[in-house]
Amino acid sequence: MVLNFLKAGYEKVKEVLSRGQAFLGLKLRELFGKPISEETLDEIEKVLYEADIGPSLAGSLTELVRKEHIRNPQATPDDYLNLIKKAVTALLGASSSSFKESADPTLPTVILVVGINGSGKTTTIAKLSHYLKSQGKTVMLGACDTFRAAAQEQLDIWAERTGVSIVKGKPGSDPAAVAFDAYQAAKSRGCQYLIIDTAGRLQNKTHLMQELEKIKRILGKNAAEAPHETLLVIDANLGQNGIDQARVFHQFTPLTGIVLTKLDGSAKGGIVLAARQEIGVPVKFIGVGEGMDDLKPFDPESFAEALLGQ
Ligand SMILES: Nc1nc2c(ncn2[C@@H]2O[C@H](COP(=O)(O)OP(=O)(O)OP(=O)(O)O)[C@@H](O)[C@H]2O)c(=O)[nH]1
Numbered sequence: 001m002v003l004n005f006l007k008a009g010y011e012k013v014k015e016v017l018s019r020g021q022a023f024l025g026l027k028l029r030e031l032f033g034k035p036i037s038e039e040t041l042d043e044i045e046k047v048l049y050e051a052d053i054g055p056s057l058a059g060s061l062t063e064l065v066r067k068e069h070i071r072n073p074q075a076t077p078d079d080y081l082n083l084i085k086k087a088v089t090a091l092l093g094a095s096s097s098s099f100k101e102s103a104d105p106t107l108p109t110v111i112l113v114v115g116i117n118g119s120g121k122t123t124t125i126a127k128l129s130h131y132l133k134s135q136g137k138t139v140m141l142g143a144c145d146t147f148r149a150a151a152q153e154q155l156d157i158w159a160e161r162t163g164v165s166i167v168k169g170k171p172g173s174d175p176a177a178v179a180f181d182a183y184q185a186a187k188s189r190g191c192q193y194l195i196i197d198t199a200g201r202l203q204n205k206t207h208l209m210q211e212l213e214k215i216k217r218i219l220g221k222n223a224a225e226a227p228h229e230t231l232l233v234i235d236a237n238l239g240q241n242g243i244d245q246a247r248v249f250h251q252f253t254p255l256t257g258i259v260l261t262k263l264d265g266s267a268k269g270g271i272v273l274a275a276r277q278e279i280g281v282p283v284k285f286i287g288v289g290e291g292m293d294d295l296k297p298f299d300p301e302s303f304a305e306a307l308l309g310q
């Protein structure tokens with residue numbers, strides 16, 4: 001059952017990542033079919049770089065190919081592709097979609113969700129609530145995007161649809177105060193998870209980033225280990241720009257995971273690797289559509305396969 005559920009999501013990703021000439025696996029296979037010379041190695045590095053996997057990883061994967069060629073001059077395109085796939089899977093580590101839970105099972109596990117405008121935070125929270133509920137967990141939402149009146153309304157609609165409770169604040173009120181109230185409500189009602197929605201913010205607006213720090217601080221006053229998870233939602237279409245965002249968010253509110261959304265419409269899957277290599281933060285979930293079921297736990301092997309083909 002779980003495998004089918006996973007497969008369905010990755011088929012979608014595979015379909016998008018393998019579209020047309022952009023397909024990394026296809027381009028690499030072509031280059032691996034040529035005699036491996038300095039020129040071919042340069043081309044390989046360029047193709048990897050263009051896939052948004054980040055410059056240092058593009059370099060180290062190219063080095064792997066060089067070494068393999070020296071070790072075994074008869075290596076086939078399949079040998080090289082397998083080598084890269086293995087390195088990519090190893091870099092991504094074991095499947096890591098599980099959350100750090102509250103040490104005290106009577107207190108809620110708090111998940112703070114951050115990101116720039118329109119990245120998919122609110123939709124991701126709806127999908128995550130649905131995912132946790134389907135595992136029999138109780139969930140409360142904290143609508144801490146008090147910046148736009150419509151934002152709380154949007155979360156409210158999702159709360160009703162997914163059948164979870166929600167705590168809202170007055171439009172324009174202090175989001176940290178709403179986070180405080182939401183924690184107290186989740187605690188007194190014995191909810192297992194509290195998921196905090198925040199307003200979209202550009203990472204270069206320092207006062208907005210400090211507001212996030214405050215939300216985090218207030219949550220920490222309720223329980224020293226809260227928030228247990230801080231998830232950054234990144235739109236996969238942003239490519240390397242998403243990594244720059246992650247770096248700044250990570251400074252203000254240290255991230256424990258990334259949710260990469262809109263992978264159903266983007267051929268920019270390489271950002272998953274760059275996030276791991278350059279920020280050291282794992283991708284925990286991927287978003288593959290706008291529906292409630294369109295959030296999938298991140299699976300390194302399926303992802304490497306979707307990215308590189310085979
Ligand atoms: N195709 C696709 N669309 C998505 C996905 N996730 C979110 N969206 C869409 O992206 C748009 C923005 O999503 P929101 O969840 O409102 O984004 P947000 O980060 O909460 O936005 P702000 O609160 O304005 O910062 C909506 O139209 C969503 O339906 C996804 O995985 N795939």
Ligand SMILES: [Mg+2]
Pocket residue numbers: 121122123145151198200
């Ligand atoms: Mg939102």
